[in-house]
Amino acid sequence: MTDLRRTDFGRIDLRREASDIIAELEALRAADAPTHGGRVLSYVYDSGVAELDELAGAAARLVQPVNGLDPTTFTSVAAMEAAVVGFARSVFGGDDDVVGSVTSGGTESCLLAVKSARDAWRAARLGTPRVPRIVAPVTVHAAFHKAAHYFGLELDLAPVDPATGVPALAEIEDRLGDDVALVVVSAPSYPFASLDPVADVAAMTSPRGIALHVDACIGGFALAFWPDRLPTWDFSVPGVTSLSADLHKYGYAPKGVSVLLTRGRDRQRHQYFATTGWPGYPVVNPTMTGSKPAGPLAAAWAIVEALGEPGFAELTGRAARATAALRSCVERIEGLRVVGSPVGPLLAVATDESLPVERRVDPHHWADAARASGWHLQLQPGLIQSDGSRLPHTTHLTVTPVTEAVVPELAAALDAAADAVRGVPPVDGAVVAAGLSAALPGGAEALEAAAVMLDSDSAAGLLRAAGLLGGDAASDGDGGTAGGAGALPDRMAPVLALVEALPGPLTERLLVELLARVVEPPRL
Numbered sequence: 001m002t003d004l005r006r007t008d009f010g011r012i013d014l015r016r017e018a019s020d021i022i023a024e025l026e027a028l029r030a031a032d033a034p035t036h037g038g039r040v041l042s043y044v045y046d047s048g049v050a051e052l053d054e055l056a057g058a059a060a061r062l063v064q065p066v067n068g069l070d071p072t073t074f075t076s077v078a079a080m081e082a083a084v085v086g087f088a089r090s091v092f093g094g095d096d097d098v099v100g101s102v103t104s105g106g107t108e109s110c111l112l113a114v115k116s117a118r119d120a121w122r123a124a125r126l127g128t129p130r131v132p133r134i135v136a137p138v139t140v141h142a143a144f145h146k147a148a149h150y151f152g153l154e155l156d157l158a159p160v161d162p163a164t165g166v167p168a169l170a171e172i173e174d175r176l177g178d179d180v181a182l183v184v185v186s187a188p189s190y191p192f193a194s195l196d197p198v199a200d201v202a203a204m205t206s207p208r209g210i211a212l213h214v215d216a217c218i219g220g221f222a223l224a225f226w227p228d229r230l231p232t233w234d235f236s237v238p239g240v241t242s243l244s245a246d247l248h249k250y251g252y253a254p255k256g257v258s259v260l261l262t263r264g265r266d267r268q269r270h271q272y273f274a275t276t277g278w279p280g281y282p283v284v285n286p287t288m289t290g291s292k293p294a295g296p297l298a299a300a301w302a303i304v305e306a307l308g309e310p311g312f313a314e315l316t317g318r319a320a321r322a323t324a325a326l327r328s329c330v331e332r333i334e335g336l337r338v339v340g341s342p343v344g345p346l347l348a349v350a351t352d353e354s355l356p357v358e359r360r361v362d363p364h365h366w367a368d369a370a371r372a373s374g375w376h377l378q379l380q381p382g383l384i385q386s387d388g389s390r391l392p393h394t395t396h397l398t399v400t401p402v403t404e405a406v407v408p409e410l411a412a413a414l415d416a417a418a419d420a421v422r423g424v425p426p427v428d429g430a431v432v433a434a435g436l437s438a439a440l441p442g443g444a445e446a447l448e449a450a451a452v453m454l455d456s457d458s459a460a461g462l463l464r465a466a467g468l469l470g471g472d473a474a475s476d477g478d479g480g481t482a483g484g485a486g487a488l489p490d491r492m493a494p495v496l497a498l499v500e501a502l503p504g505p506l507t508e509r510l511l512v513e514l515l516a517r518v519v520e521p522p523r524l
């Protein structure tokens with residue numbers, strides 16, 4: 001590798017020294033949540049094996065200049081993609097009729113599964129003006145909300161049992177009809193780690209000729225190697241028509257890589273976009289982007305080659321043992337309960353409502369207390385389902401192989417966090433919301449009406465009133481911190497309470513404002 005201190009950068013007069021730039025990035029990285037060591041129990045998937053990260057980095061580096069857009073020009077891309085899809089097909093019970101693509105992540109895999117199903121549905125009903133539906137349990141990943149929104153389908157969500165997170169089969173069956181382009185089930189679901197009844201749902205969709213997608217984005221590469229026997233959930237169920245699984249989750253690859261597998265070449269061809277209708281090169285893409293990196297694919301390929309099935313089984317075993325240990329830890333904590341019967345390396349924790357209030361532990365206060373001692377758990381809001389029943393607010397833990405090494409330390413922190421907040425009532429969202437409406441001329445009514453009409457500055461004003469956004473002083477923050485967002489609050493429980501209390505469209509509008517301002521350059 002070139003020594004950046006010795007090169008003259010092709011005689012370009014640099015604005016800044018390379019070493020200075022890297023030092024700044026190192027300082028920025030130091031402020032990130034820790035990506036390794038098991039302290040963050042969502043977003044990051046640490047195998048705990050540093051050499052795997054090294055290997056992935058070296059592989060990505062080798063293809064850094066490659067354009068994954070054209071596997072006929074860059075044949076390494078075709079070779080690696082075929083190998084990765086082949087591995088996935090074999091671990092997910094697929095035969096030669098199962099084909100697939102490597103995508104940029106779970107969301108893209110889910111988007112493409114919906115696009116293909118929509119186009120197959122339309123092709124079978126040429127000229128229909130009807131809007132097709134997607135049917136799924138309410139626990140289905142938000143990527144399917146996005147897909148419905150992007151591709152013009154209606155999302156019809158079936159309620160789940162609040163105790164277990166699993167839908168009653170009748171709730172799915174009642175929704176089936178000729179306008180259903182796709183049914184989606186999860187293996188397992190992100191919010192509650194519930195394994196949907198894949199075979200039972202397939203028995204309803206298959207005779208009706210309805211496509212069935214298994215979203216195994218989070219758990220696929222772990223469930224395929226799970227030590228306990230599980231109900232069948234992959235292509236070994238005949239009615240499953242497509243399946244998504246993320247290599248940047250339990251494939252331990254850097255972000256930007258997932259697979260979408262489809263049963264049947266004819267079905268899968270609907271995934272492609274092709275045009276020769278412009279004066280440039282023919283555009284023929286199985287995925288959403290044009291030019292694309294080959295690095296994440298190369299990294300995933302190298303990891304798959306290195307680990308093989310035995311390596312995956314070993315790492316999955318570590319995650320499974322850590323999950324079992326944490327589950328019994330939570331079950332022993334007075335005031336908390338594990339939701340349902342989680343399957344795979346994740347679980348959700350709710351309040352034990354069978355106890356008197358003074359012995360209950362609110363999972364959001366618990367997560368905030370754990371955060372104060374350096375453990376990042378993920379808060380999930382409660383939700384009213386279409387049948388009026390309420391899914392509890394919970395705290396989510398994604399458990400990775402590295403977690404096994406820190407179980408004693410983590411379990412002690414979870415115990416201590418529960419002791420610190422036992423008996424503290426959950427934040428009352430109505431009180432927080434009332435504080436907000438005081439900041440709006442017109443009060444609560446204006447707040448209701450505001451949802452869609454809110455302009456950017458008014459939305460920012462509300463965020464400031466809620467203490468979620470710094471003032472106009474964004475530009476004189478220390479060290480050139482970009483954007484107008486204040487430091488995120490130490491306690492997330494009030495924020496989640498607000499999410500639950502405000503009307504959905506208003507919360508969504510405010511969150512758009514928050515995220516947009518986080519990445520804004522400093523004011524001129």
Ligand SMILES: *Cc1c(COP(=O)(O)O)cnc(C)c1O
Pocket residue numbers: 105106107108110141143186188189190215216217218219246258
């Ligand atoms: C993570 C996840 C997705 C979306 O994947 P991204 O890689 O974050 O885009 C979809 N479905 C499930 C169940 C997931 O856990």
